[in-house]
Amino acid sequence: MKPAPAIEINDLSVRFDGKTVIDTFSMCIEPGEKVIITGKSGSGKSTILRSILGFIIPYKGAIRIENELLTGKSVWKLRTCMAYVAQEPELGTGLAGDILSRPFSYRANLHLKGSFDNVPELMERLLLPNEILNKDIAALSGGEKQRIAIICAILLDRGIILLDEASSALDKAATLAILELLDSKKMLTVLSVSHDDKWLSFSDRIIELRGGSTGI
Amino acid sequence: MIMNITDISPWNLAAGYILFTIPLGIILWLHVPMFTQTIVSILRMTVQLLFVGFYLQVIFRLNNPWLNCAWLLVMIGVADISIIRGCGLKMMKFVLPLFVALIVGTSLPLLSFIGPVLKLPNLLEAQYVIPIGGMILGNCLRADIIGINNFYVSIRKAEKSYLNSLAQGARLREALRPFTGDAFQAALMPTVATMATIGLVALPGMMTGVILGGANPVTAIKYQIAIMIAIFSGTSITVFMAILLTVKNNFNTYGLLDHSIFKKQKRRSKAPDFELPPKQGEGFAQK
Numbered sequence: 125m126k127p128a129p130a131i132e133i134n135d136l137s138v139r140f141d142g143k144t145v146i147d148t149f150s151m152c153i154e155p156g157e158k159v160i161i162t163g164k165s166g167s168g169k170s171t172i173l174r175s176i177l178g179f180i181i182p183y184k185g186a187i188r189i190e191n192e193l194l195t196g197k198s199v200w201k202l203r204t205c206m207a208y209v210a211q212e213p214e215l216g217t218g219l220a221g222d223i224l225s226r227p228f229s230y231r232a233n234l235h236l237k238g239s240f241d242n243v244p245e246l247m248e249r250l251l252l253p254n255e256i257l258n259k260d261i262a263a264l265s266g267g268e269k270q271r272i273a274i275i276c277a278i279l280l281d282r283g284i285i286l287l288d289e290a291s292s293a294l295d296k297a298a299t300l301a302i303l304e305l306l307d308s309k310k311m312l313t314v315l316s317v318s319h320d321d322k323w324l325s326f327s328d329r330i331i332e333l334r335g336g337s338t339g340i
Numbered sequence: 341m342i343m344n345i346t347d348i349s350p351w352n353l354a355a356g357y358i359l360f361t362i363p364l365g366i367i368l369w370l371h372v373p374m375f376t377q378t379i380v381s382i383l384r385m386t387v388q389l390l391f392v393g394f395y396l397q398v399i400f401r402l403n404n405p406w407l408n409c410a411w412l413l414v415m416i417g418v419a420d421i422s423i424i425r426g427c428g429l430k431m432m433k434f435v436l437p438l439f440v441a442l443i444v445g446t447s448l449p450l451l452s453f454i455g456p457v458l459k460l461p462n463l464l465e466a467q468y469v470i471p472i473g474g475m476i477l478g479n480c481l482r483a484d485i486i487g488i489n490n491f492y493v494s495i496r497k498a499e500k501s502y503l504n505s506l507a508q509g510a511r512l513r514e515a516l517r518p519f520t521g522d523a524f525q526a527a528l529m530p531t532v533a534t535m536a537t538i539g540l541v542a543l544p545g546m547m548t549g550v551i552l553g554g555a556n557p558v559t560a561i562k563y564q565i566a567i568m569i570a571i572f573s574g575t576s577i578t579v580f581m582a583i584l585l586t587v588k589n590n591f592n593t594y595g596l597l598d599h600s601i602f603k604k605q606k607r608r609s610k611a612p613d614f615e616l617p618p619k620q621g622e623g624f625a626q627k
Contacts, residue, residue, distance in 0.1 A: 139615035177505055178594045180614045196593025208507040214500035232509035
């Protein structure tokens with residue numbers, strides 16, 4: 125039997141202050157698929173990711189995550205199926221090490237505490253020195269913050285990862301390290317917003333948004 | 341307690357107003373744009389205190405428990421509205437939960453003060469309930485303005501960080517905990533600082549009142565300690581309950597902060613003003 129789609133969006137419309145940003149957008153992403161969303165500024169790329177996370181309530185349409193309809197009730201459970209990395213991650217305040225361990229104090233992630241042992245390996249893979257863990261998060265560069273956010277997302281061991289320009293502040297070597305890491309996780313579904321050619325060549329499929337009304 | 345306080349004649353008090361000419365003169369000389377505001381405040385203080393003075397005379401004379409309770413409720417209602425206005429928030433979403441928080445936060449320490457501490461036979465004795473209740477309530481008001489404002493404004497400012505917690509699997513309570521802690525700390529810090537310096541920097545109001553009333557300083561100190569305990573516990577209860585009770589009204593089922601709670605002048609354009617479907621139910625999706 126064919127597994128249920130990881131993410132399924134049907135006729136999604138999002139309006140901001142009377143202006144339609146996303147108009148009847150549909151897409152289906154299979155488990156393990158690596159999909160990139162591109163499009164010009166304001167075409168609604170980030171809005172799609174934020175709608176999937178339940179941070180924007182669409183005007184119309186339906187979103188299903190692993191075959192479960194996203195509603196105000198199911199969103200809490202569905203968020204624990206996904207990890208998210210924003211373009212300019214705001215991870216809170218404190219030391220980078222504490223920021224990494226904070227999500228594991230949430231009840232939904234208590235069973236994942238063991239995955240914290242993978243931090244040194246992930247730091248090395250993403251070309252980050254271990255000393256960074258003892259630094260205040262506010263003192264880190266944009267690229268370091270992005271990599272900390274990606275490590276945090278990987279440690280959460282979700283089936284789906286949503287990335288919003290997650291390597292925009294990174295150099296070529298660090299971006300390739302991230303792509304290599306994501307590529308090594310065959311079962312991980314990746315939905316990433318990016319304009320970077322390196323991401324485009326990494327993907328299984330590219331979805332191009334044309335702003336307002338969309339095309340795939 | 342021996343009541344041998346010297347009364348002030350109306351003429352002497354009126355003469356006391358002459359002192360106001362000094363700050364008003366400085367205001368005028370420095371062209372500080374608060375002359376009218378200061379005059380209005382002086383007039384308001386005079387009229388309000390005169391009204392309360394006469395009203396309290398009646399209340400003390402009647403000493404009716406129901407009337408005393410009613411007066412306390414009026415004070416709480418006024419504090420409730422002042423807090424919401426002071427925070428720049430919309431009235432409807434806050435008025436009831438805040439009222440409940442203020443009732444609990446004021447009455448619990450007040451009754452503990454008058455009951456177990458003072459051992460008064462009548463828990464609703466006007467002479468004690470009104471002034472002590474007023475002192476607790478006044479501090480709750482100040483703490484609530486700091487606490488509630490800090491809580492909602494910092495969530496709005498750090499919304500990306502808050503949403504990041506939700507994306508990481510936090511429940512609403514878990515995502516709000518750091519903001520609640522910060523707001524609680526900010527609200528209680530002034531009282532903590534007051535407790536640390538009390539008696540050294542200035543003689544506090546309650547103690548001064550009891551000494552002026554003719555009691556010896558040791559009795560005054562005992563009253564002051566008891567009132568500080570009541571104020572600190574009252575403010576803690578009110579701030580914590582106010583946050584707890586208002587959260588339900590101001591976050592939707594997705595855990596998103598309702599930005600319409602902020603009055604227009606304080607809103608920022610970065611707030612997500614997404615338009616909801618015409619008929620908003622539990623979920624947005626069409627099944």
